[in-house]
Amino acid sequence: MATSTTLVTRLGTTVIQLALCLPLFAGQPSGDTNAQQPPPGRARRQPTLKIIQLPPPSTAGSLSLEQVLMGQNQLGQVSAQPLGVIELGQLLWATAIGTALVQTGVPQAQLTAYVVTADGIYRYVPMNHTLEQVTAQPLLAALCMSIIPQQPAAGCGILIATPARARSRSDNPIRSALLLETGQRLQNLRLQATAMGLGMVVAQQFDGPSIAKALGLPRETEILAVVLAGYKEGQATAPIGPTSSTTQQRRTVLVVATRGFREEELIETKKVLDQAGIQTFIVSSRPGLLTGMSGGVAYASASLNQLRVDDLDALVFIGGTGAVEFANDQFAHGLARAALERRKVVAAICIAPTILANAGLLRGVRATAYPTEQQALVAAGAVFTGNLVERDGLIITANGPTAATAFGQAIVAALQGT
Numbered sequence: 001m002a003t004s005t006t007l008v009t010r011l012g013t014t015v016i017q018l019a020l021c022l023p024l025f026a027g028q029p030s031g032d033t034n035a036q037q038p039p040p041g042r043a044r045r046q047p048t049l050k051i052i053q054l055p056p057p058s059t060a061g062s063l064s065l066e067q068v069l070m071g072q073n074q075l076g077q078v079s080a081q082p083l084g085v086i087e088l089g090q091l092l093w094a095t096a097i098g099t100a101l102v103q104t105g106v107p108q109a110q111l112t113a114y115v116v117t118a119d120g121i122y123r124y125v126p127m128n129h130t131l132e133q134v135t136a137q138p139l140l141a142a143l144c145m146s147i148i149p150q151q152p153a154a155g156c157g158i159l160i161a162t163p164a165r166a167r168s169r170s171d172n173p174i175r176s177a178l179l180l181e182t183g184q185r186l187q188n189l190r191l192q193a194t195a196m197g198l199g200m201v202v203a204q205q206f207d208g209p210s211i212a213k214a215l216g217l218p219r220e221t222e223i224l225a226v227v228l229a230g231y232k233e234g235q236a237t238a239p240i241g242p243t244s245s246t247t248q249q250r251r252t253v254l255v256v257a258t259r260g261f262r263e264e265e266l267i268e269t270k271k272v273l274d275q276a277g278i279q280t281f282i283v284s285s286r287p288g289l290l291t292g293m294s295g296g297v298a299y300a301s302a303s304l305n306q307l308r309v310d311d312l313d314a315l316v317f318i319g320g321t322g323a324v325e326f327a328n329d330q331f332a333h334g335l336a337r338a339a340l341e342r343r344k345v346v347a348a349i350c351i352a353p354t355i356l357a358n359a360g361l362l363r364g365v366r367a368t369a370y371p372t373e374q375q376a377l378v379a380a381g382a383v384f385t386g387n388l389v390e391r392d393g394l395i396i397t398a399n400g401p402t403a404a405t406a407f408g409q410a411i412v413a414a415l416q417g418t
Contacts, residue, residue: 049133054089078199078230080153094192095185096126116140116157121215135216147203155230161223182224197289197299199232250415251279252314258284260322263296264401265349272408293320315339319350326355333359345414347396349407366392368399
């Protein structure tokens with residue numbers, strides 16, 4: 001990963017200058033050494049640094065290995081939205097699990113993962129699954145601009161580094177094992193980011209010594225790899241919050257099953273809403289990757305129980321065999337009832353209208369659904385029509401994937417009051 005002298009100088013300038021302006025250690029000189037000395041007889045104050053216990057990693061992904069392998073080339077660009085602690089912990093866990101050094105006999109301490117976030121630099125401790133803060137200086141922006149390809153922003157930076165005592169000729173067996181291990185950790189990161197629907201950029205060129213110095217890493221640290229990770233551009237990343245008073249943009253929540261949602265219904269409905277300038281947010285029983293009936297994937301930015309009715313304008317249940325997940329979900333029923341009471345649009349497609357029926361919302365309402373759901377809707381007091389789409393006041397139902405576009409159009413019309 002070597003660069004030309006000119007390139008190294010140019011890339012190193014940003015982080016070096018920032019490091020000179022912001023001393024990273026209490027005892028590090030910053031031009032005026034006298035100013036750094038404590039008064040006689042007074043002990044030097046040491047900074048209080050944080051230790052963060054990360055949430056337990058998930059070991060039950062919803063995608064097959066083949067799906068993850070095929071998705072690696074769709075990692076995309078990353079946004080500046082800080083990664084949540086769950087996502088960050090999962091990525092770091094992936095850097096240490098099942099790695100090659102265990103088999104070669106080289107101590108795993110020879111490689112360390114560092115995380116650069118908006119609020120400082122942390123060392124990852126795999127044994128405890130914790131982060132130990134190295135410094136609280138905000139150097140993420142500088143890191144993003146000190147690599148090739150340069151990036152305007154990222155959720156975090158992950159560095160794989162080794163102490164200088166591990167350096168040696170490239171043909172040394174220990175050195176070879178370290179390089180092999182670094183490559184495997186990068187691959188683990190790519191696979192995990194793909195499985196989580198995140199974006200990732202691997203630095204092709206960087207000035208390791210300058211970056212290590214600027215970040216205040218231990219003396220003689222050698223950085224072997226730099227990765228920027230984060231949510232993809234345009235990806236909703238958090239529970240929906242109140243709309244700014246300066247915007248009238250409508251917000252629609254798409255409730256999607258963790259497994260077995262109908263891809264066409266989600267894609268086509270969302271497409272119509274997006275084209276109409278309506279914000280869409282995907283939620284499910286839990287945040288993370290969702291798997292469709294045909295193997296497609298979607299990403300839920302929040303769990304259903306994080307929603308507040310006042311933060312949305314339409315609540316839409318997407319169908320597919322997996323929609324039974326919410327058929328008897330009391331929280332989903334309560335949310336739908338509250339939404340309708342507050343004059344929000346409530347919609348469902350395919351087998352999902354049964355969710356509305358079970359919530360008691362379809363009594364005396366003209367509705368449609370996939371034919372298998374007719375009996376359930378009639379039993380709940382609905383006037384079943386079997387049409388592609390039915391709109392009765394603020395309640396909209398549709399009978400399946402072929403109606404997805406018309407379903408989306410009906411939601412847009414209801415939001416626009418037409």
